[in-house]
Amino acid sequence: MRLQDIDGQSLAEAAKQVGAVEFGGVTADSRKVEPGDLFVALSGSKADGASFAKAAADAGAVAVLCAADADVGSLPVPVARVADPRHALALIASKLYVPQPDTVVAVTGTAGKTSVASFTRQIYAAAGLEAASVGTTGVISPKLTIEGSLTTPDPVRLHKVLRDLARAGTTHVAMEASSHGLDQRRLDGVKLAAGAFTNLGRDHMDYHPTVEDYLAAKLRLFDSLLEKGQPAVIFADDAYSRQAEEAAARAGLDVLTVGRKGTFITLKRVEHERYRQEIELSHGGKTYLVKLPLAGDFQVANALVSAALAISTGVEPDTAIQALEGLEGAPGRLDLVAHTPGGALVYVDYAHKPEALEQVLLSVRPFTTGDVVVVFGAGGDRDPGKRPIMGEIASRLADRVYVTDDNPRSEDPAAIRAQIMGAAPGATEIGDRREAIRTAIASLKKGDTLIIAGKGHETGQTANGVTVHFSDHEEARAAIGEAAA
Numbered sequence: 052m053r054l055q056d057i058d059g060q061s062l063a064e065a066a067k068q069v070g071a072v073e074f075g076g077v078t079a080d081s082r083k084v085e086p087g088d089l090f091v092a093l094s095g096s097k098a099d100g101a102s103f104a105k106a107a108a109d110a111g112a113v114a115v116l117c118a119a120d121a122d123v124g125s126l127p128v129p130v131a132r133v134a135d136p137r138h139a140l141a142l143i144a145s146k147l148y149v150p151q152p153d154t155v156v157a158v159t160g161t162a163g164k165t166s167v168a169s170f171t172r173q174i175y176a177a178a179g180l181e182a183a184s185v186g187t188t189g190v191i192s193p194k195l196t197i198e199g200s201l202t203t204p205d206p207v208r209l210h211k212v213l214r215d216l217a218r219a220g221t222t223h224v225a226m227e228a229s230s231h232g233l234d235q236r237r238l239d240g241v242k243l244a245a246g247a248f249t250n251l252g253r254d255h256m257d258y259h260p261t262v263e264d265y266l267a268a269k270l271r272l273f274d275s276l277l278e279k280g281q282p283a284v285i286f287a288d289d290a291y292s293r294q295a296e297e298a299a300a301r302a303g304l305d306v307l308t309v310g311r312k313g314t315f316i317t318l319k320r321v322e323h324e325r326y327r328q329e330i331e332l333s334h335g336g337k338t339y340l341v342k343l344p345l346a347g348d349f350q351v352a353n354a355l356v357s358a359a360l361a362i363s364t365g366v367e368p369d370t371a372i373q374a375l376e377g378l379e380g381a382p383g384r385l386d387l388v389a390h391t392p393g394g395a396l397v398y399v400d401y402a403h404k405p406e407a408l409e410q411v412l413l414s415v416r417p418f419t420t421g422d423v424v425v426v427f428g429a430g431g432d433r434d435p436g437k438r439p440i441m442g443e444i445a446s447r448l449a450d451r452v453y454v455t456d457d458n459p460r461s462e463d464p465a466a467i468r469a470q471i472m473g474a475a476p477g478a479t480e481i482g483d484r485r486e487a488i489r490t491a492i493a494s495l496k497k498g499d500t501l502i503i504a505g506k507g508h509e510t511g512q513t514a515n516g517v518t519v520h521f522s523d524h525e526e527a528r529a530a531i532g533e534a535a536a
């Protein structure tokens with residue numbers, strides 16, 4: 052491929068600068084260059100790709116693409132300069148690694164992305180379509196499963212995954228659009244059929260300087276990635292729904308709102324049962340009664356967003372809504388691990404940010420006849436501001452609180468716990484997560500509900516650069532066995 056083969060103004064000038072150089076692949080990582088590749092130098096949070104341009108050329112890169120002001124030194128290969136190298140990288144990857152599945156939808160929001168991507172995949176599958184989801188828990192499809200790493204993979208990996216899925220016969224993909232992914236242009240170049248917004252809360256304040264910046268990154272999905280007239284599904288009952296609706300309307304999208312205030316799918320009534328909920332909703336002038344086999348108010352929101360994404364991309368409304376009755380929760384999202392022999396419920400959940408913790412604790416209260424108990428911590432090298440907020444939420448909404456370690460990464464675990472404990476009067480501090488889970492489980496009485504929050508599907512715990520195997524599911528089951536023995 053040559054740069055001049057790629058349509059679009061953004062690369063026209065660069066194409067002139069490198070001439071008719073042919074490249075067979077593209078990468079932004081000098082360590083992954085294969086002979087014949089185009090190397091794109093990105094200025095990142097830790098390193099400046101420009102300083103690796105020489106190494107890339109030495110490894111066989113045939114040309115280098117970089118920012119207008121990048122200092123790549125003198126190189127034996129042609130150099131092209133563009134205003135937005137991350138956008139260029141994504142665009143080039145999208146042209147090189149083809150085809151893409153016919154229908155790709157993306158969901159953004161602080162919480163619910165993994166769940167919505169999973170539910171939408173399940174609805175497509177129930178409609179008889181070959182479907183996949185791509186996100187925090189990896190790539191999930193009938194033919195290709197890849198363990199997760201980033202929520203939104205880098206553009207080169209993403210486009211290779213989309214190509215592999217398409218080649219394997221996948222026609223429908225639901226993917227997560229993280230704020231990092233949107234900000235870093237990882238999804239530019241994906242031909243999207245629809246987008247969705249779930250909610251906005253506190254997250255990633257170590258990356259985004261302000262909440263406005265964080266919201267703006269999320270809204271790139273609507274104002275930069277979708278095309279006029281395409282569906283924008285918006286959960287209508289969040290504090291930021293209005294802003295999302297306005298942005299989508301300004302971009303000329305087809306705004307479809309869901310929720311109690313929603314007009315595309317209107318939520319009329321919810322009745323909580325222990326592990327499931329009965330919901331009444333209306334769509335297109337018809338009323339539906341759905342038995343949603345999941346606990347948690349927030350799962351109703353996620354289910355409605357997913358149904359709307361499926362309907363707006365061609366699934367029959369009756370089929371999409373009927374499919375909600377068969378949904379399975381995404382792994383580690385309010386995941387019922389066990390009933391203890393003593394009559395308590397134990398859930399593993401991925402709430403690692405304030406609003407998620409608040410939602411999950413509120414969600415289990417209606418069916419908890421005893422105490423709500425929570426075990427949680429906070430990850431190191433991530434926004435420290437959320438720690439006291441989560442401490443306050445836990446002590447306000449749970450009856451017993453155990454503060455423990457999450458993934459301390461490079462931080463001192465005791466210092467992280469102290470920041471939570473300072474805002475959680477009455478909480479018990481147990482650094483060792485295994486011991487915290489055991490102590491919490493041993494304390495359970497009939498009717499209690501325990502939430503082990505923060506790590507969800509994760510199977511490792513990272514401290515001081517070392518990751519050891521650790522699964523909240525396994526630990527909870529082992530502790531229940533021990534308590535019963």
Ligand SMILES: CC(=O)N[C@H]1[C@@H](OP(=O)(O)OP(=O)(O)OC[C@H]2O[C@@H](n3ccc(=O)[nH]c3=O)[C@H](O)[C@@H]2O)O[C@H](CO)[C@@H](O)[C@@H]1O[C@H](C)C(=O)N[C@@H](C)C(=O)N[C@H](CCC(=O)O)C(=O)O
Pocket residue numbers: 079080081082092093094095096097098099100103187200201202203204205206229230231232
């Ligand atoms: C802060 C952040 O998002 N960083 C991501 C970003 O790195 P970066 O662009 O800042 O890269 P950098 O390390 O500074 O290096 C700059 C450039 O030099 C290149 N380089 C570097 C070294 C070398 O020897 N040669 C070389 O060419 C790098 O490949 C890169 O192109 O781009 C990289 C490639 O795509 C990502 O792997 C990396 O994710 C890091 C590992 C990460 O932890 N990201 C997290 C925070 C993240 O993205 N999370 C979101 C949201 C999660 C959620 O809420 O669900 C996600 O989507 O997963």
Ligand SMILES: Nc1ncnc2c1ncn2[C@@H]1O[C@H](COP(=O)(O)OP(=O)(O)OP(=O)(O)O)[C@@H](O)[C@H]1O
Pocket residue numbers: 160161162163164165166167187202227249250349350352353381383384385400401402403406407408410411507
């Ligand atoms: N719609 C929602 N509103 C509020 N909280 C939610 C919602 N959906 C899920 N949660 C909470 O957030 C946690 C993570 O959910 P999920 O993985 O679906 O979201 P996500 O946006 O993909 O999160 P992450 O960015 O961490 O991957 C759940 O375990 C639950 O505690």
Ligand SMILES: N[C@H](CCC[C@H](N)C(=O)O)C(=O)O
Pocket residue numbers: 202403429430431433457458505506509
């Ligand atoms: N995608 C999120 C996941 C956090 C999960 C939590 N267990 C933690 O380690 O902080 C992040 O990397 O910030």
Ligand SMILES: [Mg+2]
Pocket residue numbers: 164165186187188202227
């Ligand atoms: Mg996710």
